[in-house]
Amino acid sequence: MDYRKLGNSGAVVSSLCLGTMTFGAEADEATSFQLMDLYAEAGGNFLDTADVYSAGVSEEIVGRWLKAHPTEAGQMVVATKGRFPMGKGPNDIGISRRHLVRALDASLKRLGVGQIDLYQMHAWDALTPIEETLRFLNDAVSAGKIAYYGFSNFLGWHITKAVHLAKANHWAPPVTLQPQYNLLVREIELEIVPACLDAGIGLLPWSPLGGGWLAGKYQRDVKPTGATRLGENPNRGMEAFGPRNSQERTWQIIDAVAAVAKNREATSAQVALAWVAAQPAVTSVILGARTAEQLKDNLGAGSLTLGSDEIASLSAISAPQISDYPYGTAGTNQRFRKIEGGR
Structure with missing residues (x-):
């Protein structure tokens, strides 16, 4: 496994991050410890959790593992998030100072640490001025409660606004963004990736396997069954399966991944993960395993380096489907070409 800078910070993390959303839900404590x-x-040194995962139980499990493994704990970069409701009150949600000051202290307690390495805002909050959030985060850095902060599920303009406000006020800057990103979902390349590249922010993609689709778990027009996320919940499974199953693009991408995997004597999951890890601005790819077998397979991506031709072929078959304007040939790009050519 290789190591990369955590965005524009000086910290170093492994290219594969262990996500812990399954801890306390799909994985009991013993299984979570095994993972x-x-x-x-x-060689992984990056754990990602959130206060809302299993209503705080995920953080507690991570905290107990860290306490039981002091040597490994000293090397781990621990990330968590705050934003979503942890109570029933009107202020038990959001990224206001009122909520975050309590959410951060609660996360520190559950994790059993004096400082959280990376504290992430789990989603944008339209009710709270972003200045209020950034000022709180800067104060938390100054107080030593967090080392760095980042965002999750923010849009391009959210990121750029936050970056420039932090710079203008001499506050600590954001270092990461955690978005959904995989061969099936690449729309962040239109605005979000450019915003992150411009600011030097590192991407921490979640759902890099598209909920298991890119691991080759599902078959065209076959109802999901068995030990898969969609198969274990038939009603929700069919609701989520139908739209993606009906798109020819889905199966073209899955087939292309499988072809590369066969040629490289790897698994489809490893190829899909390696593709994400090779994309611009990506710092670390979040693995969401539920079992030891899944994790062992996913970790194999750490030693798989795709060739430029393999990356290009997978990128071409999975190119995001966008309308002609404003990103297509009839939009801004065409105008630039006309200007460059002398109108």
Whole structure:
């Protein structure tokens, strides 16, 4: 496994991050400990959780593992998030100072640490002025409660506005963004990736396997069954399966991934993860395994480097489908070409 800078910070993290959303829900504590053991043994040093995962239980499990493994804990970069409701009150949600000051202290307690390495705003909050959030985060850095901060599920203009406000006020800058990103979902390349590249912000993609689709778990027009996320919840499974199943693009991408995997004697999951890891601005790819077998397979992506031709072919078949304007040939790009050519 290789290591990369955590966005524009000086911290270094492994290119594969262990996500812990399954801890306390789909993975009990014993299984969660096993997953963290396997991840640490493979050289991983980056754990990602959130207060809302299993209503705080995920953070508690991570905290107990860190306490039981002091040597590994000293090397781990621990990330968590705040934003979503942890109570029933009107102020138990959002990224206001009122909510975050309590959410951060609660996360520190559940994790059993004196400082959180990366504290992320789990989503944009239209009710709270972003200046209020940034001022709180800067204060938290100054107080030593967090080392760095980042965002999750922000849009391009959210990121750019926050970056420039932080710079103008001499506040600590954001270092990361955690978005959904995979071969099936690439729309962030239109605005969000350019905003992150412009600011030096590192991407931490979640759902890099598209909910299991890119691992080759599903078959065209076959109802999901068995030990898969969609198969274990038939009603929700069919609701989520139908739209993606009906798109020819889905199966073209899955087939292309499988072809590369066969040629490289790898699994489809490893190829899909390696593609994401190779994309511009990506710092670390978040693995969402539920079992030791899944994690072992996913960790194999850490030693898989795709060739430029393989990346190009997968990128071409999965190119995001966008309308002609404003990103297409009849939009801004065409106008630039006319200007360059002398109108």
